[in-house]
Amino acid sequence: MTTAAPTSDATDEPALLAAVDVSKHFTVRDQLGRKATVRAVEHASVALHRGRVVALVGESGSGKTTLARMLAQFHPVSSGEIRLAGHRAPPAGRGYFRQVQLIFQDPFSSLNTLHKVRHILGRVLRVHGHAHTRAEVEEQVLSLLNRVNLTPAEEFIDKRPREMSGGQLQRVAIARALAVRPTVLLGDEPISMLDVSIRLDVLNLLARLCDEEGLALLYITHDIASARYLCDEVQVMYAGQTVEGGPKEAVIQSPKHPYTRLLIDSSPDPDRTGRGLRDQDDAEDLGEPPNLTAPPDGCRFHPRCPFAMDDCRRAFPDRTTFADGQWAHCWLHQHGRSAELDRTTSKELP
Numbered sequence: 001m002t003t004a005a006p007t008s009d010a011t012d013e014p015a016l017l018a019a020v021d022v023s024k025h026f027t028v029r030d031q032l033g034r035k036a037t038v039r040a041v042e043h044a045s046v047a048l049h050r051g052r053v054v055a056l057v058g059e060s061g062s063g064k065t066t067l068a069r070m071l072a073q074f075h076p077v078s079s080g081e082i083r084l085a086g087h088r089a090p091p092a093g094r095g096y097f098r099q100v101q102l103i104f105q106d107p108f109s110s111l112n113t114l115h116k117v118r119h120i121l122g123r124v125l126r127v128h129g130h131a132h133t134r135a136e137v138e139e140q141v142l143s144l145l146n147r148v149n150l151t152p153a154e155e156f157i158d159k160r161p162r163e164m165s166g167g168q169l170q171r172v173a174i175a176r177a178l179a180v181r182p183t184v185l186l187g188d189e190p191i192s193m194l195d196v197s198i199r200l201d202v203l204n205l206l207a208r209l210c211d212e213e214g215l216a217l218l219y220i221t222h223d224i225a226s227a228r229y230l231c232d233e234v235q236v237m238y239a240g241q242t243v244e245g246g247p248k249e250a251v252i253q254s255p256k257h258p259y260t261r262l263l264i265d266s267s268p269d270p271d272r273t274g275r276g277l278r279d280q281d282d283a284e285d286l287g288e289p290p291n292l293t294a295p296p297d298g299c300r301f302h303p304r305c306p307f308a309m310d311d312c313r314r315a316f317p318d319r320t321t322f323a324d325g326q327w328a329h330c331w332l333h334q335h336g337r338s339a340e341l342d343r344t345t346s347k348e349l350p
């Protein structure tokens with residue numbers, strides 16, 4: 001076990017896309033018109049590699065979407081840097097969006113409902129210079145529909161969004177992202193608004209795109225089970241801070257941050273061994289996430305944490321890295337108290 005400053009890369013190969021120590025502060029006005037600052041993301045890093053899926057998990061309001069929007073350059077960073085293939089990312093624009101595409105939660109509102117699929121996908125192909133003639137557009141739209149399993153493609157090409165189901169629309173939204181020929185997809189809860197019955201199909205489609213086509217994927221979700229199914233790595237956010245990350249099985253089976261433990265305990269999973277904070281402390285009593293206009297100093301989880309100590313209130317701890325690449329920002333490890341957290345995870349389920 002080592003302690004180190006935050007780094008972003010899980011491997012030596014430069015990430016296709018990375019956020020390095022990024023923060024995002026929004027200025028808002030309260031009901032009385034007074035200015036306040038929402039500290040939505042604080043010193044977060046994430047690295048997306050070719051053919052790999054990173055899941056970003058955390059409660060509502062933990063900053064997942066804001067981090068993805070910084071990666072997409074929809075939001076400028078307040079501090080830190082976005083890197084594309086190892087270099088400072090160029091300004092947002094067509095060249096950038098040709099590499100990085102965002103898939104939204106709601107396919108209904110992300111697609112223009114007036115046009116047919118042929119127009120929706122064909123327009124992207126033309127704008128990005130991938131198809132010029134009507135025949136090229138036709139051929140490539142059909143190919144895109146096949147890639148996202150909307151078959152027979154000849155049937156779907158003349159449909160309008162209102163004639164399609166949520167799952168079919170999300171596939172069109174994915175096809176539209178692919179039409180650009182990106183290297184990175186950012187999926188912001190891409191299955192959460194779909195019927196349960198078709199969620200797995202869309203996850204399998206995303207998995208295939210990463211495996212076979214080498215895309216890098218950031219998968220944002222509240223749902224640990226889908227993260228476990230799809231991803232290679234998990235990264236956990238709490239109240240704008242990234243508290244833990246690493247290979248998915250390590251993080252899920254042996255979390256190194258008390259918040260990860262709590263999140264996993266509140267997500268039933270028959271394959272998981274161990275018992276945790278929910279068994280030890282009633283999680284309902286641990287309280288709500290903080291207001292990000294006045295977040296707690298130090299580790300923002302400390303008001304809910306059964307292990308909180310003075311250092312937790314004082315400062316956010318450096319990253320502690322473990323042998324298998326798992327890492328966490330938690331004072332327990334800096335104080336040699338890791339075993340206290342492990343003890344809550346090591347009991348076998350009855």
Ligand SMILES: Nc1ncnc2c1ncn2[C@@H]1O[C@H](COP(=O)(O)OP(=O)(O)OP(=O)(O)O)[C@@H](O)[C@H]1O
Pocket residue numbers: 026027028038039040058059060061062063064065066067292
């Ligand atoms: N444009 C904005 N202006 C002001 N505050 C914002 C803005 N966007 C997000 N926030 C705030 O930033 C914090 C993080 O929000 P964000 O949407 O990134 O969280 P999230 O983890 O994606 O949540 P959810 O799962 O509900 O989408 C929240 O307090 C949110 O209210």
